[in-house]
Each structure stands twice: as C-alpha cells, then as structure tokens.
Amino acid sequence: MKLFGYQLPAMSSLILWEIVGQLEFTFFLPPLSAKFVTLIEISTTSVFLQALAVTRYAFFVGTFSAIVIGIPVGILMGKSRLLDELLLPWVNMFLSAPLTALVPVLMVLFGFGMKSIIITTTLFAIWIIVLNSRAGVMQINRSLIEMARSFGASPKDAFFKIYLWAAPPEILGGVRIGFIRAVNGVIIGQLLISIVGFGALFELYSSNFLMKHFWAVLIVLFAIAFTIAEFLAHLERRVDYYAARR
Amino acid sequence: MNDNINDIDNAVTVRNVYKNYGEVEALRDLLLDFPRGQLTSLLGPSGCGKTTLLKIIAGLLPANSSEILVNNQPLTGPGPDRAFVFQDFALLPWANVLRNVAFGLKLLGVARSEREAIAETYIGNVGLQGFEKRYPHELSGGMRQRVGLARALSVDAEVLLLDEPFSAVDEQTRRKFQEDLLHLANNENKTFIFVTHSIEEAVYVSDQVALLLARPSRVSEIIRPEGFRHKDAGSIRRDPEYLDIVVRIWASLRTYVE
Numbered sequence: 001m002k003l004f005g006y007q008l009p010a011m012s013s014l015i016l017w018e019i020v021g022q023l024e025f026t027f028f029l030p031p032l033s034a035k036f037v038t039l040i041e042i043s044t045t046s047v048f049l050q051a052l053a054v055t056r057y058a059f060f061v062g063t064f065s066a067i068v069i070g071i072p073v074g075i076l077m078g079k080s081r082l083l084d085e086l087l088l089p090w091v092n093m094f095l096s097a098p099l100t101a102l103v104p105v106l107m108v109l110f111g112f113g114m115k116s117i118i119i120t121t122t123l124f125a126i127w128i129i130v131l132n133s134r135a136g137v138m139q140i141n142r143s144l145i146e147m148a149r150s151f152g153a154s155p156k157d158a159f160f161k162i163y164l165w166a167a168p169p170e171i172l173g174g175v176r177i178g179f180i181r182a183v184n185g186v187i188i189g190q191l192l193i194s195i196v197g198f199g200a201l202f203e204l205y206s207s208n209f210l211m212k213h214f215w216a217v218l219i220v221l222f223a224i225a226f227t228i229a230e231f232l233a234h235l236e237r238r239v240d241y242y243a244a245r246r
Numbered sequence: 247m248n249d250n251i252n253d254i255d256n257a258v259t260v261r262n263v264y265k266n267y268g269e270v271e272a273l274r275d276l277l278l279d280f281p282r283g284q285l286t287s288l289l290g291p292s293g294c295g296k297t298t299l300l301k302i303i304a305g306l307l308p309a310n311s312s313e314i315l316v317n318n319q320p321l322t323g324p325g326p327d328r329a330f331v332f333q334d335f336a337l338l339p340w341a342n343v344l345r346n347v348a349f350g351l352k353l354l355g356v357a358r359s360e361r362e363a364i365a366e367t368y369i370g371n372v373g374l375q376g377f378e379k380r381y382p383h384e385l386s387g388g389m390r391q392r393v394g395l396a397r398a399l400s401v402d403a404e405v406l407l408l409d410e411p412f413s414a415v416d417e418q419t420r421r422k423f424q425e426d427l428l429h430l431a432n433n434e435n436k437t438f439i440f441v442t443h444s445i446e447e448a449v450y451v452s453d454q455v456a457l458l459l460a461r462p463s464r465v466s467e468i469i470r471p472e473g474f475r476h477k478d479a480g481s482i483r484r485d486p487e488y489l490d491i492v493v494r495i496w497a498s499l500r501t502y503v504e
C-alpha cells in the first residue's frame with residue numbers, strides 16, 4: 001500500500017488499530033500495545049502454557065492422522081477407478097460440509113475430551129489432503145508408469161518409486177491447506193468442547209471481559225497458523241522448482 | 247549375416263497378433279520376424295498401430311490374441327530381455343541423470359554402487375559425462391533422449407524397443423542420433439525394433455524395414471536395404487540404392503496420406 005508516495009510496510013494497518021485502541025472507542029478493541037504487554041504477561045502463566053500444550057498435542061496428532069490416512073487414500077483413489085467412484089462423492093461432500101455442526105455428534109460419540117478435539121482436527125484437515133493427493137496422482141505422466149513397468153516394476157515398486165515421488169507438489173499443496181484447516185478444527189473443537197485448552201481459556205477470558213487477554217491469545221493463534229502456512233508454502237515453492245518443468 | 251530368411255535366428259517372432267481397442271481394430275493377423283542382432287524399422291502412416299505393436303512386444307499391452315516368442319520363449323509380460331526407449335523420454339523429473347540412468351537397474355535389484363558404476367559407463371557412452379548431477383529440466387531434448395537411451399542400454403537387454411525416439415528433437419540432433427544409432431547397431435550385438443515416421447530415417451538405419459499400412463494393420467511389405475550397409479555413415483545418403491528404396495516406399499505410402 002502507498003500513502004502520499006511512501007511505501008507502507010505490510011502490516012501498517014496495525015498502526016491504525018493502535019490509534020483506534022488508544023482513543024478508547026470501545027472496550028472491545030484495546031490498543032495493540034496493551035495486547036502485547038498482556039501477551040508477554042500471560043504467555044508465562046501455567047494456564048496459557050497448558051492450553052498451548054494441549055492444543056499443540058491435539059493439532060499434531062490430528063494433522064498427523066490426516067496426513068497418514070489422507071495421502072495413501074488419495075493416491076489409491078487416483079490409481080483405482082473403482083475406489084475413486086466409491087469415495088469421491090463422500091470426500092467432496094465432507095470437504096464442503098459445515099463440519100462444525102458435526103462436533104456435537106463427535107462429543108456424543110467420543111466424549112468431551114482430547115479424543116473429540118483430535119478427531120475434529122483430523123476431519124477438518126483430511127479431505128483436502130485426499131483430494132489433492134488424488135489430483136497429484138492423476139496428473140502423473142502415464143509413460144513414467146509404463147517406463148517403470150517395462151523395467152519390471154511391481155505395483156508396490158510403482159507406488160513407492162513413482163507415485164509417491166511424482167505427486168508431492170499437489171500433495172504438499174493439500175497438506176498446506178489441510179494444516180490451515182486443522183488450525184480451524186483444533187480451535188473450533190476446543191471452543192465447542194470448552195473445558196480444555198484454549199477453549200477453556202477463551203471461555204474464562206470472555207466471560208470475565210478480559211479483552212486484552214482474549215486478543216493476546218488470538219494473536220498467538222494467528223501467528224502460529226500464519227507461520228505454519230508460510231513454512232509449508234516455502235516448502236511447496238521448493239518442490240515446485242522441479243514440478244514446473246514436468 | 248546369412249541372407250536366407252529361414253536360417254536366421256530370430257530374437258522376436260510375432261504371429262497372429264490381433265488387437266482391438268473397443269470398436270477400433272488396430273492390428274489384424276500381424277506376422278513379423280525380428281532377426282537377432284539386426285535393426286528392424288516399423289514404418290507406416292499415423293495411427294496404423296506401430297506403437298500398439300511395440301507395446302505388445304514390450305509386454306506393456308495385452309493383445310486380444312497373439313503368438314509371440316522372445317528368445318524362443320512365449321511372451322508373458324515385461325522382462326529384462328527387452329528395454330524400451332520412449333518418445334517423450336519418460337525421465338523422472340525428481341532424479342538427476344545418474345539416478346535416471348540407474349533406475350532400470352534399481353528395479354532389477356542391482357546394488358547401488360554397482361548400478362551407479364554401470365550407469366556412469368553408459369552416460370559416458372552416450373556422451374553425457376559431466377552431466378551426472380543435472381536434472382532432466384536442465385537438459386535439452388536431445389540430451390534427455392540420450393539419458394533415455396543410456397537407461398535402456400544399461401540394463402543390457404538383448405532387444406531394444408524404440409518408439410519414435412528422435413521425433414522430439416531438432417533436425418540436426420536427429421541426424422546425429424541416426425548416425426549414432428547406426429554405429430550402435432553395428433557395434434552392439436543387440437536387436438533393435440525401431441518405430442519411425444520418417445522414410446529416410448528408416449532406410450538409413452535399418453537392416454529391414456517393415457511397412458505397415460492403414461488399419462487394421464498388418465505387414466504389407468518387408469524391404470531389406472542391404473547394398474549400402476557396409477558404407478560409412480556419410481555416403482549412405484547419396485547411395486543410389488538408398489534413394490531408390492526411399493522413393494519406392496513413398497510410392498507405397500502416399501495413397502494413405504491423402
């Protein structure tokens with residue numbers, strides 16, 4: 001953005017926020033600086049650290065399951081017409097479905113604890129990973145597969161030496177979006193099952209009108225999500241380096 | 247080489263090959279022998295089934311019915327006795343030249359140090375030394391096909407199947423490739439099955455040219471350009487017999503082009 005001919009830094013809109021906050025328009029928008037002070041204050045409290053640990057655990061277990069299940073399922077769908085026709089409608093449905101509405105059902109099925117949060121996270125992340133892995137396999141050059149077969153590759157060889165290598169740009173794209181969706185999943189899960197992690201923290205802060213605290217936690221979450229997404233985008237660009245030339 | 251067809255030892259014999267793609271009848275009752283140690287070209291109009299026949303021999307495509315012998319054994323599928331060179335090179339974009347050339351050996355279960363040593367040799371043979379660590383996208387079309395050729399040579403198959411290997415390279419490179427192929431065919435004791443669109447190319451490099459005509463395809467004529475085979479690469483293109491055969495084949499094919 002340019003203002004009077006000067007290039008403004010990317011996050012300069014935050015300055016506006018600070019000004020609005022300092023003017024004390026509304027308690028809902030405390031000044032940015034105050035939030036950072038609060039951020040440092042609360043980031044050392046045990047409640048916060050515990051919430052972070054719970055979230056991190058749920059997030060990583062959830063996305064890990066999504067990746068470990070999603071990629072092979074996607075690859076198999078890309079390879080097998082039958083499996084594809086069987087699963088694709090479901091994958092598409094779950095991808096666009098409002099999964100938040102499913103969380104209460106999960107709570108009934110899996111209880112009010114960690115298990116439900118992990119499953120919510122997985123459910124948010126997995127579908128796009130499946131779809132992208134499938135797309136990655138489908139765009140593989142047919143003659144690479146014929147080449148491998150002509151040198152005597154078994155289906156297992158073809159899977160590990162061609163499919164798993166040829167599809168990563170798309171797979172990684174799916175994983176990146178999956179991670180972003182997983183951040184949603186893990187937070188929404190905690191908010192709805194608001195007795196653990198950040199859900200409990202949000203509940204605590206918002207019911208006591210501790211807006212500075214509330215925002216500070218949000219900033220942390222935004223920053224984490226942003227960092228993860230940027231890191232994966234960086235990885236993806238590196239993989240694209242050869243993918244562009246396929 | 248013995249000229250009496252009946253005495254010739256065939257690396258591959260093809261009998262009664264039928265292949266339909268749904269309604270499309272691609273090959274009908276095809277019969278053709280590939281003498282050991284010789285280069286046979288499959289020449290014919292576009293869509294007549296050359297690739298189809300090559301893939302059937304490679305074991306990549308099932309025929310509707312066929313009696314094919316490779317080294318006097320019935321064909322069952324792909325095997326280490328045959329290696330394929332692809333028109334679009336079929337190189338692994340994520341692997342460097344060395345790994346690409348060694349890929350066939352890897353699938354055959356050759357240990358890493360050994361397969362890389364073999365690959366090095368063939369990379370040198372096709373004139374790519376110094377490019378071992380390059381990736382396919384860093385190479386020209388001609389160099390990529392050299393990689394494809396080195397990969398096929400490194401598994402030391404007796405039969406090399408080449409599907410229009412030079413069609414994606416420029417004309418100068420192509421001429422160089424033709425000379426190299428001629429050289430290779432003379433020096434390696436391998437059987438080459440070579441699909442091409444180019445009449446000149448087929449006559450230039452082949453011990454026998456099999457003419458396939460339009461679908462459903464079968465071999466309509468076998469031409470053995472023998473008079474100039476002993477000549478050096480440079481003077482073949484001026485040889486009267488070479489020019490004669492080119493004109494004769496064109497006369498047979500031209501009715502299918504219109």
Ligand SMILES: Nc1ncnc2c1ncn2[C@@H]1O[C@H](COP(=O)(O)OP(=O)(O)OP(=O)(O)O)[C@@H](O)[C@H]1O
Binds near residue numbers: 299
């Ligand atoms: N997978 C397929 N499904 C249906 N028809 C096919 C398939 N592959 C080939 N054909 C048809 O079979 C015929 C022979 O094909 P083929 O690719 O063997 O021809 P070709 O001689 O190699 O042609 P070209 O010189 O253009 O490469 C063509 O008419 C083609 O349309």
Ligand SMILES: [Mg+2]
Binds near residue numbers: 296297298
């Ligand atoms: Mg073809």
